[in-house]
Amino acid sequence: MAMLEVNNINVYYGSIHAIKNISFEVNSGEIVTLIGANGAGKSTTLQTISGLLRSKTGSITFMGKNLGGIAAHKVVSMGIAHVPEGRRIFQQMTVEENIEMGAFTRPGNEYEQSVQNVFAHFPRLQERRKQIAGTLSGGEQQMLAMGRAMMSKPSLLMLDEPSMGLSPILVDEIFEIIKAFHDSGTTILLVEQNANKSLAISGRAYVLENGKIVLTGTGKELMQSEEIKKAYLGG
Amino acid sequence: MEFLSYLISGLSLGSVYAIIALGYTMVYGIAKMLNFAHGDVIMVGGYISYIAVSYMGLPGWVSVIAAMVVCTVLGVLIEGLAYKPLRAATSLAVLITAIGVSYFLQNSALLIWGANFKTYPSVISGTLNLFDNRLSIPYVSMLTVVVCIVIMVGLTLFTSKTKMGKAMRACSEDKGAAQLMGINVNRTISVTFAIGSALAAIAGVLLCSSFPILKPTTGSMPGIKAFTAAVFGGIGSIPGAFLGGLLLGVIESFAKAYISTQLANTVVFAVLIIVLLVRPAGLLGKYVPEKV
Ligand SMILES: Nc1ncnc2c1ncn2[C@@H]1O[C@H](COP(=O)(O)OP(=O)(O)O)[C@@H](O)[C@H]1O
Ligand SMILES: [Mg+2]
Numbered sequence: 236m237a238m239l240e241v242n243n244i245n246v247y248y249g250s251i252h253a254i255k256n257i258s259f260e261v262n263s264g265e266i267v268t269l270i271g272a273n274g275a276g277k278s279t280t281l282q283t284i285s286g287l288l289r290s291k292t293g294s295i296t297f298m299g300k301n302l303g304g305i306a307a308h309k310v311v312s313m314g315i316a317h318v319p320e321g322r323r324i325f326q327q328m329t330v331e332e333n334i335e336m337g338a339f340t341r342p343g344n345e346y347e348q349s350v351q352n353v354f355a356h357f358p359r360l361q362e363r364r365k366q367i368a369g370t371l372s373g374g375e376q377q378m379l380a381m382g383r384a385m386m387s388k389p390s391l392l393m394l395d396e397p398s399m400g401l402s403p404i405l406v407d408e409i410f411e412i413i414k415a416f417h418d419s420g421t422t423i424l425l426v427e428q429n430a431n432k433s434l435a436i437s438g439r440a441y442v443l444e445n446g447k448i449v450l451t452g453t454g455k456e457l458m459q460s461e462e463i464k465k466a467y468l469g470g
Numbered sequence: 471m472e473f474l475s476y477l478i479s480g481l482s483l484g485s486v487y488a489i490i491a492l493g494y495t496m497v498y499g500i501a502k503m504l505n506f507a508h509g510d511v512i513m514v515g516g517y518i519s520y521i522a523v524s525y526m527g528l529p530g531w532v533s534v535i536a537a538m539v540v541c542t543v544l545g546v547l548i549e550g551l552a553y554k555p556l557r558a559a560t561s562l563a564v565l566i567t568a569i570g571v572s573y574f575l576q577n578s579a580l581l582i583w584g585a586n587f588k589t590y591p592s593v594i595s596g597t598l599n600l601f602d603n604r605l606s607i608p609y610v611s612m613l614t615v616v617v618c619i620v621i622m623v624g625l626t627l628f629t630s631k632t633k634m635g636k637a638m639r640a641c642s643e644d645k646g647a648a649q650l651m652g653i654n655v656n657r658t659i660s661v662t663f664a665i666g667s668a669l670a671a672i673a674g675v676l677l678c679s680s681f682p683i684l685k686p687t688t689g690s691m692p693g694i695k696a697f698t699a700a701v702f703g704g705i706g707s708i709p710g711a712f713l714g715g716l717l718l719g720v721i722e723s724f725a726k727a728y729i730s731t732q733l734a735n736t737v738v739f740a741v742l743i744i745v746l747l748v749r750p751a752g753l754l755g756k757y758v759p760e761k762v
Contacts (some may be wrong), residue, residue: 304648319646336640
C-alpha cells in the first residue's frame with residue numbers, strides 16, 4: 236500500500252473544473268514530482284491533499300486513513316506538511332515565531348531539538364531568528380517556509396514550486412536541501428515548473444495538463460521523452 | 471486646575487473607549503470583520519452587573535465577573551450562530567448581519583428590561599480631593615484608567631508571548647497558512663470573540679459607573695466612538711486602539727469644555743476625518759499594500 240493514494244479526484248472552483256479525475260500515488264521514501272505548465276492544476280492538487288480544498292468525488296488516503304472530510308489543521312498532525320506556493324510565511328512575525336508556528340501541533344519538550352535540526356539545515360535562519368520575516372530575501376523566505384514545515388516532523392513533505400523566483404545558485408541550494416530532507420527519511424511530493432532539476436532528483440514523476448495526468452514515468456524516462464523535452468525542458 | 475480636571479475626565483472616558491476599541495480591533499484583526507454588535511454587548515454587560523448588584527445584592531466585583539461570564543458566552547454564541555456560517559460570504563453580507571445582531575440585542579434588552587432607564591450603582595464611589603478641594607478626581611476615573619492600562623499590557627503580552635496569542639497573529643495574517651501549521655482557525659476566532667466580549671463587559675461596568683444611565687441603547691454611541699477610536703489608532707493594532715481611545719476621550723472632553731457640548735461629537739469626527747486624510751491607515755496602523 237502506498238503512503239499517499241489519490242484516487243479519481245475532481246476539484247472545482249465554482250463552475251471551473253480544475254482537477255479532472257486525477258489518480259496517483261506516493262510510496263514511502265520516494266521523491267515524486269508533479270510537473271506542468273502554469274494553470275495545469277498542480278497547486279490545486281496539493282491544496283486538496285492538505286485539506287484547504289475539497290474534492291467533489293474520489294478519495295485521498297494517507298497511511299491507510301481516508302482524508303475525506305478531515306479539516307486542514309488536523310491533516311498536519313497526521314504527518315503531512317505543505318509548503319504552499321509563494322511561501323506564505325507570516326510576514327509580520329519574526330523568523331523564530333514563524334518556526335514556532337510550524338511546531339504548533341508538537342509537544343513543547345521536543346521544540347529545542349527540532350529547531351536545532353532546522354538551523355543545521357538553514358544556518359542563515361539562526362542568524363536572523365529575531366528578524367521580522369517580511370524583511371528576509373526571497374531565498375531566505377523560502378528557507379523559512381521549508382524550515383517551518385519541517386518543525387511539524389512530517390512523514391510527507393509537499394513543496395509547491397520552491398524554486399520560483401530564485402537565482403540559479405539559490406535554486407541549487409534549495410534542491411540540495413530537498414535531497415537532504417529526503418536522505419533524513421522524509422518522503423517528498425514536489426511540484427515544479429523547473430522540470431530539469433526536479434526530474435533529476437525524482438524517482439517518479441507525473442505530468443499534468445489542464446487538470447489531467449497525461450504522462451507518467453521515472454524521472455530518467457521523462458527527462459529523455461521527446462514530448463517533455465519540447466514542452467518543459469526548452470527543446 | 472480646570473484644565474487638569476477636564477484632562478482626567480477625558481482620560482477616563484478615553485480609557486473606556488480604548489477597552490471597547492481593543493475588542494473591536496482584535497476581532498477585526500483576526501476575523502476581518504467589523505462587529506457592529508460589539509457596543510451592544512457592553513450594554514448587556516451593564517444590565518447583568520446591574521441585576522447582580524441591585525436585585526441579587528452581590529458585591530460589585532462579583533457583578534463584574536458575572537457580566538464577563540455572560541458576555542463571553544454571548545460573544546461566542548453570536549460568532550458561532552451569526553458570523554461563522556458566513557465565513558465564505560462577502561464582507562457586505564457579514565456587515566449587514568452584524569447590524570442585524572446589534573438591533574436584535576437592543577430589542578431583546580427592551581423586551582427584557584423595558585424602555586425606562588435604570589440608575590446604575592457605581593462599582594466604586596467617592597472622590598480624591600486635592601489642592602484644597604480645587605481638584606477632585608472620582609475614584610472610578612482612576613480605576614478606569616488603571617484597568618485600561620492593565621488590559622492593554624495584558625493583551626500585548628498575550629499576543630506576543632503565548633502560543634494562542636501568536637496563533638491569533640498568524641490567523642490575522644494568513645488563515646490558510648495558519649491552518650497548514652495545524653492551527654484551528656475557527657477555534658481561534660471563537661477565542662478572539664470571547665476575549666473581546668469579556669472586555670466589553672468590563673467596559674460596560676466602567677462606563678455605567680461613570681455615566682449611571684442604563685438603557686437598551688446605552689452601548690450604541692460608545693460603540694461607534696470606540697470603533698472610530700480603533701480606526702483612528704489604526705484598525706487591527708492593539709497599541710493603536712489604546713492610543714486612539716485615549717485621544718478620542720481627551721479630544722471629546724476638551725471639546726465639551728472649551729467649544730460646546732453640542733458640537734463635541736462634531737469635533738471628534740472632524741479630527742478623525744483629518745487624521746485619516748493624512749494617514750489613511752490611522753496613527754499606528756501599517757499601510758500594507760495588497761500582495762499579488
Ligand atoms: N481561487 C481560484 N478561483 C478560481 N479558479 C482558480 C483558483 N485557483 C486556481 N484556479 C484555476 O484552476 C486551475 C488550476 O490552477 P492551479 O492549481 O493554481 O495551477 P498550477 O498550480 O498548476 O499553476 C487554473 O485554471 C486556475 O485558473
Ligand atoms: Mg501553482
